[in-house]
Amino acid sequence: MKVKLHMGEWMINMGLVGLYRVFEYGRKNGIISDEYKDSVTVKPWGIELDTDVLPQLPKAYFLYLLEEYSVARRECERLDSYIEQVKKEENFKNVVSSIKKSINDTGKKVLKYFPYPSLEDVLEKLKDVKKAEHVSQLIGYINEFKTIINDQKVNEKLTLNYFKPAILRSFFGQVSFLNVAKNNLDFDGHIEEFYKSYIVPVLNDLIFEQAIETSRSSEEMNAFLETHNDYQPFKQLKREVRKKTIEEIREYVRTNINKCLLFNERVAFYNFEEMVFSPIGVAKDNAFNFSWHFDSQQPKPLSSLAKLVLLFAPIGSTIYYKSEGINEQTERRLYAGFVQTDATFAEILQKNNHFSQLKKKREPFNKIVSQLVQSVKKESEYTVDHLFFLEFFSDYDSKKTHLHYYHLPMYLAHYFKQHADKLDYIKPYDYREQFVQYVLRGADPVYVIYNYLRDCIKNERSTIGPYIAVQERHRILQFKKGVRDMSTTDKRVSALFMQGREIREAIIRSSSSEKKVTSIAYRLLNAAKAGNRKNFMDTLLRIYMSADRPISPIFLNALHERDLDFATVANAFIAGLLANQYKEEQEEVQA
Amino acid sequence: MKALRLKLFQETACYKKPFASKVAETYPLPPYSTVKGMIHALLNADQFIPMRLSVQGTYEEKLLDYQRYYFFKKKELSSFPLVLDGLARMEFSYDKNEITTMPMYTHLLHNVHLLIHIEAEQHILKQIIHAIEYSMTHYSLGRWEDLVRIDEYKLVDVQELKEEKTLQWNAYIPSNLLDRETKSIPYQLNWKYEIVNGIRQWEKINVGYVQKEIEAPEGVWIDEDGELVFYHL
Numbered sequence: 001m002k003v004k005l006h007m008g009e010w011m012i013n014m015g016l017v018g019l020y021r022v023f024e025y026g027r028k029n030g031i032i033s034d035e036y037k038d039s040v041t042v043k044p045w046g047i048e049l050d051t052d053v054l055p056q057l058p059k060a061y062f063l064y065l066l067e068e069y070s071v072a073r074r075e076c077e078r079l080d081s082y083i084e085q086v087k088k089e090e091n092f093k094n095v096v097s098s099i100k101k102s103i104n105d106t107g108k109k110v111l112k113y114f115p116y117p118s119l120e121d122v123l124e125k126l127k128d129v130k131k132a133e134h135v136s137q138l139i140g141y142i143n144e145f146k147t148i149i150n151d152q153k154v155n156e157k158l159t160l161n162y163f164k165p166a167i168l169r170s171f172f173g174q175v176s177f178l179n180v181a182k183n184n185l186d187f188d189g190h191i192e193e194f195y196k197s198y199i200v201p202v203l204n205d206l207i208f209e210q211a212i213e214t215s216r217s218s219e220e221m222n223a224f225l226e227t228h229n230d231y232q233p234f235k236q237l238k239r240e241v242r243k244k245t246i247e248e249i250r251e252y253v254r255t256n257i258n259k260c261l262l263f264n265e266r267v268a269f270y271n272f273e274e275m276v277f278s279p280i281g282v283a284k285d286n287a288f289n290f291s292w293h294f295d296s297q298q299p300k301p302l303s304s305l306a307k308l309v310l311l312f313a314p315i316g317s318t319i320y321y322k323s324e325g326i327n328e329q330t331e332r333r334l335y336a337g338f339v340q341t342d343a344t345f346a347e348i349l350q351k352n353n354h355f356s357q358l359k360k361k362r363e364p365f366n367k368i369v370s371q372l373v374q375s376v377k378k379e380s381e382y383t384v385d386h387l388f389f390l391e392f393f394s395d396y397d398s399k400k401t402h403l404h405y406y407h408l409p410m411y412l413a414h415y416f417k418q419h420a421d422k423l424d425y426i427k428p429y430d431y432r433e434q435f436v437q438y439v440l441r442g443a444d445p446v447y448v449i450y451n452y453l454r455d456c457i458k459n460e461r462s463t464i465g466p467y468i469a470v471q472e473r474h475r476i477l478q479f480k481k482g483v484r485d486m487s488t489t490d491k492r493v494s495a496l497f498m499q500g501r502e503i504r505e506a507i508i509r510s511s512s513s514e515k516k517v518t519s520i521a522y523r524l525l526n527a528a529k530a531g532n533r534k535n536f537m538d539t540l541l542r543i544y545m546s547a548d549r550p551i552s553p554i555f556l557n558a559l560h561e562r563d564l565d566f567a568t569v570a571n572a573f574i575a576g577l578l579a580n581q582y583k584e585e586q587e588e589v590q591a
Numbered sequence: 592m593k594a595l596r597l598k599l600f601q602e603t604a605c606y607k608k609p610f611a612s613k614v615a616e617t618y619p620l621p622p623y624s625t626v627k628g629m630i631h632a633l634l635n636a637d638q639f640i641p642m643r644l645s646v647q648g649t650y651e652e653k654l655l656d657y658q659r660y661y662f663f664k665k666k667e668l669s670s671f672p673l674v675l676d677g678l679a680r681m682e683f684s685y686d687k688n689e690i691t692t693m694p695m696y697t698h699l700l701h702n703v704h705l706l707i708h709i710e711a712e713q714h715i716l717k718q719i720i721h722a723i724e725y726s727m728t729h730y731s732l733g734r735w736e737d738l739v740r741i742d743e744y745k746l747v748d749v750q751e752l753k754e755e756k757t758l759q760w761n762a763y764i765p766s767n768l769l770d771r772e773t774k775s776i777p778y779q780l781n782w783k784y785e786i787v788n789g790i791r792q793w794e795k796i797n798v799g800y801v802q803k804e805i806e807a808p809e810g811v812w813i814d815e816d817g818e819l820v821f822y823h824l
Contacts, residue, residue, distance in 0.1 A: 008779060009610060256788050261609065272610060282612040289663040290612055295790055300610065399693060403614040405653070442652040
């Protein structure tokens with residue numbers, strides 16, 4: 001039987017992309033046999049699914065995840081890089097402790113499930129590796145260990161234990177095979193659990209829809225319900241329709257069973273709630289006031305088919321780590337990202353595949369934007385405007401979801417297209433990432449620049465970064481106003497930067513100490529951050545007087561903001577004040 | 592045909608999407624059901640009044656707001672959560688087994704300008720105008736706390752668009768009017784509902800959300816002041 005799965009809200013699109021990826025993977029690796037080769041077909045509006053293939057999906061689903069998140073592969077990659085380092089004698093001490101820790105941690109996890117005398121032996125022998133001359137034995141032990149974790153059973157167990165809590169839990173909480181009670185299941189046990197909780201309901205519901213259409217008598221309908229007596233939704237229905245004629249049964253189903261909110265033509269025996277998609281759902285029994293008329297039975301009706309498609313969402317999205325917060329408060333969070341655009345399903349698939357490849361290459365976020373923007377072959381500028389990213393971090397236990405929804409307005413698309421490469425000069429990477437995040441959110445990245453400048457003063461960093469950040473922020477503001485020619489405005493920013501450099505040299509000549517520059521930079525930065533123009537100008541005039549230099553009229557912008565805004569004036573000057581080895585870098589940037 | 596044209600302004604707005612419980616995502620413009628709801632509330636209507644709507648608008652930015660939400664764990668509560676923050680010497684507590692709280696993110700649109708056309712029977716339009724002029728409560732669209740400032744209300748003549756014209760606002764345009772070349776973000780917007788089995792089952796309208804400055808598609812309307820109109824039915 002063929003069913004149409006139409007695209008819709010982003011979470012269902014995520015699921016459809018995931019479903020297609022799993023199907024493709026299954027076909028490529030011989031998990032789904034040839035007779036099903038046409039059972040998942042891409043249509044402009046979504047996917048056409050032949051339900052015969054459903055029983056094949058659970059195995060493909062888990063094998064896909066096993067390959068994607070293989071613990072053995074990641075451990076081996078890590079150990080290989082350690083081997084490279086440990087060969088150098090000066091690194092030996094540091095690296096050997098990392099190696100021991102890595103092998104011990106993983107080894108203990110293995111021994112918890114599998115008796116492995118040879119592994120215990122390796123762990124024991126490792127303790128004796130202490131000096132650089134033991135390096136060849138050490139490499140021998142590492143290779144032995146690699147063989148052990150590459151054992152299929154071992155890798156299966158370790159990887160299942162990794163992706164269930166780390167990836168799937170934030171999407172679905174503790175439902176079905178994700179429940180802690182199911183932790184002892186082996187690979188086949190997981191497949192069975194998946195089949196029971198997700199595939200069987202879909203098959204039952206679809207047959208039910210057919211039976212309602214085609215049954216000629218109430219006896220036929222009752223017999224059907226009787227044969228599926230172990231399926232919960234039918235139990236109640238059976239009681240309700242026992243004494244009704246077939247017409248009355250049809251009427252009862254029409255008026256008493258809701259239709260699915262995501263796939264409108266399907267009957268809905270389930271509900272959109274936390275355990276179906278936890279990033280945005282809430283548990284229905286603990287949030288009566290979230291549903292209309294305090295309904296607690298089924299406030300957001302959902303079909304088993306939609307529930308199944310949503311289970312593929314983690315595979316349809318791209319999973320990556322992202323640092324949030326600044327300096328000491330940095331937290332690494334696991335994000336799921338998705339590119340949503342109004343296009344045919346084939347195009348959404350292609351864009352998301354591209355996105356996930358870029359993420360695997362550790363491309364910074366802004367590169368992805370510009371590449372994505374540029375990868376759109378010859379679509380009109382208008383289309384560019386219809387690319388938007390969505391990314392979320394969701395923690396099931398603390399019930400917390402951060403969801404960012406980046407819609408790329410026209411001026412930004414143009415900006416990224418023309419100038420994204422410049423952003424590469426903003427280093428360290430975290431500041432660049434944050435800068436771009438702010439811009440995409442439509443927020444002013446000036447706060448990132450303040451933190452960045454403070455960081456540069458504190459750690460005596462000397463890079464071209466802050467200057468570029470100030471310049472790019474100013475360009476973005478110009479783009480927003482519709483200005484496209486940057487030459488005049490760039491000159492102004494650069495003039496302020498030069499002023500800062502000159503003053504720096506003058507101060508260092510007279511006092512021959514960096515300290516004074518640092519303290520002035522702090523003072524100016526505080527004034528800028530507080531938006532205190534008077535204070536800023538006051539400090540500036542004092543510096544110029546003590547350096548005995550004429551003050552440039554460009555600083556008047558700090559007061560009247562005719563050509564430049566106050567933040568740009570202040571930050572460009574401060575960036576100049578912090579510059580020391582800029583010459584070559586600047587030429588490089590201008591080239 | 593006559594229509595009532597409203598020009599509205601909201602400093603903040605959140606037109607919440609149906610699935611967005613844990614994070615309040617918002618539509619870029621109010622869906623038809625929300626606008627219909629506002630008009631029905633103005634008229635104190637107790638049943639559906641037939642009408643056609645056109646919704647257009649712009650917003651400046653999207654913001655994130657971090658808010659405390661209350662969750663009712665029971666249907667019957669012995670107390671109701673009254674927020675008395677900032678009121679001196681007022682004590683209020685509630686049973687933790689009945690109500691819990693959690694901070695959640697809400698997406699807000701900032702500085703929203705809306706252009707709405709309503710086509711309905713003449714006497715209904717007159718009643719809406721009367722309700723606007725003599726309203727006893729504040730106007731809001733979307734959430735109760737998102738106030739609306741009505742900058743203009745005017746009866747205008749609407750006719751079919753004959754010449755070429757570009758959009759001055761972002762707009763919802765019914766999908767059947769959009770050709771393949773016109774790019775848009777697809778939404779299925781709620782319009783009106785029947786109560787089935789105790790919950791609302793919505794009639795959906797397939798629309799594309801299009802950005803301003805594109806060429807208006809064929810089969811749309813224009814009012815006497817040159818504002819485009821995209822009726823949803």
